[in-house]
Amino acid sequence: MQVEGMSCAHCSARVEKALSAVEGVESAHVDLEAKTAAITLAHPVEDSVLEAAVIEAGYTPVSISDTIDSNNKGEFAMNKKIVIDGMMCMHCAGSVEKALNALDGVTAKVDLEQKCANVELTAPVADDVLAKAVTDAGYTVVSIG
Numbered sequence: 001m002q003v004e005g006m007s008c009a010h011c012s013a014r015v016e017k018a019l020s021a022v023e024g025v026e027s028a029h030v031d032l033e034a035k036t037a038a039i040t041l042a043h044p045v046e047d048s049v050l051e052a053a054v055i056e057a058g059y060t061p062v063s064i065s066d067t068i069d070s071n072n073k074g075e076f077a078m079n080k081k082i083v084i085d086g087m088m089c090m091h092c093a094g095s096v097e098k099a100l101n102a103l104d105g106v107t108a109k110v111d112l113e114q115k116c117a118n119v120e121l122t123a124p125v126a127d128d129v130l131a132k133a134v135t136d137a138g139y140t141v142v143s144i145g
């Protein structure tokens with residue numbers, strides 16, 4: 001994330017503290033010279049939440065880029081289980097799987113017997129985006145965890 005308005009070590013420390021306080025942020029490191037913040041996420045966090053933290057600290061977020069990663073590996077991985085109501089057959093399961101797999105950063109495998117989709121995220125994807133894909137396919141999301 002690029003951050004404008006920082007001019008000293010105190011500024012960069014304020015931004016680091018603000019970002020680190022956001023739920024889901026594992027760590028944040030600010031490079032004052034480059035005017036950037038590298039953020040490591042424990043789980044997906046909406047860009048707007050990160051931007052709001054920077055604004056609340058008194059600075060201006062310019063852009064969020066691929067500086068967000070997990071475990072400092074330059075990649076993001078998270079697994080979720082979506083419990084789904086309304087699937088009755090393999091065709092139903094295939095429809096849900098196809099809808100979820102159409103999302104960027106999502107690999108899904110539907111378990112019809114358990115009435116759920118096991119989802120691997122390789123990029124941050126909000127729960128409401130996952131839920132919308134399922135509901136748009138004609139099924140009901142019971143829970144996402």
